[in-house]
Amino acid sequence: AQKVTQAQTEISVVEKEDVTLDCVYETRDTTYYLFWYKQPPSGELVFLIRRNSFDEQNEISGRYSWNFQKSTSSFNFTITASQVVDSAVYFCALGGGYQKVTFGTGTKLQVIP
Amino acid sequence: GAGVSQSPSNKVTEKGKDVELRCDPISGHTALYWYRQSLGQGLEFLIYFQGNSAPDKSGLPSDRFSAERTGGSVSTLTIQRTQQEDSAVYLCASSLGGDRPETQYFGPGTRLLVL
Numbered sequence: 001a002q003k004v005t006q007a008q009t010e011i012s013v014v015e016k017e018d019v020t021l022d023c024v025y026e027t028r029d030t031t032y033y034l035f036w037y038k039q040p041p042s043g044e045l046v047f048l049i050r051r052n053s054f055d056e057q058n059e060i061s062g063r064y065s066w067n068f069q070k071s072t073s074s075f076n077f078t079i080t081a082s083q084v085v086d087s088a089v090y091f092c093a094l095g096g097g098y099q100k101v102t103f104g105t106g107t108k109l110q111v112i113p
Numbered sequence: 114g115a116g117v118s119q120s121p122s123n124k125v126t127e128k129g130k131d132v133e134l135r136c137d138p139i140s141g142h143t144a145l146y147w148y149r150q151s152l153g154q155g156l157e158f159l160i161y162f163q164g165n166s167a168p169d170k171s172g173l174p175s176d177r178f179s180a181e182r183t184g185g186s187v188s189t190l191t192i193q194r195t196q197q198e199d200s201a202v203y204l205c206a207s208s209l210g211g212d213r214p215e216t217q218y219f220g221p222g223t224r225l226l227v228l
Contacts, residue, residue, distance in 0.1 A: 043221065050216050100169060100214075106155050
């Protein structure tokens with residue numbers, strides 16, 4: 001069975017601080033995919049990144065970066081110099097050898113101006 | 114507009130009535146998903162369609178819930194004899210499908226309120 005744990009339920013940071021959202025996963029599949037989605041207050045989920053299990057390179061996209069560590073089964077997400085517009089719920093998700101994807105419970109990020 | 118669309122955006126109904134929620138996936142996407150999100154909660158998987166294969170209904174919470182996907186495109190989620198606990202946002206997503214997990218693209222959701 002697949003499982004995704006986002007232990008941080010809510011995080012508050014002051015604008016311009018860096019923040020890391022944790023994601024730990026469990027799977028027996030040797031090939032799997034990890035995702036992050038953002039759900040702003042408007043409600044619509046927005047895709048951020050998809051990473052397969054064979055690619056452990058860290059990825060940076062502007063102020064966003066992702067750290068994939070197979071050894072610890074983690075796929076953490078860091079926002080550098082946070083902004084108020086980053087306030088949202090962030091979901092980590094895991095997909096195995098088929099299309100069904102398991103989502104974590106989400107981390108609510110509040111960036112205080 | 115090439116995104117996933119859902120209708121209605123909001124639905125208020127009385128307990129005991131049936132409701133139908135519609136999802137139009139992205140053109141060319143063979144996989145379609147329904148999720149439920151209660152206030153402040155995560156995503157609860159309901160059902161998944163992949164091409165012409167039998168749907169994965171493992172997440173449907175009761176036999177009051179059913180879904181169809183006609184012609185491999187539009188999907189309808191039906192809730193019969195609605196209960197107050199059915200109040201939630203119902204999200205639809207679509208993806209390219211195939212033999213590995215592709216990115217799911219979500220619609221704006223239908224907010225259902227059962228009085």
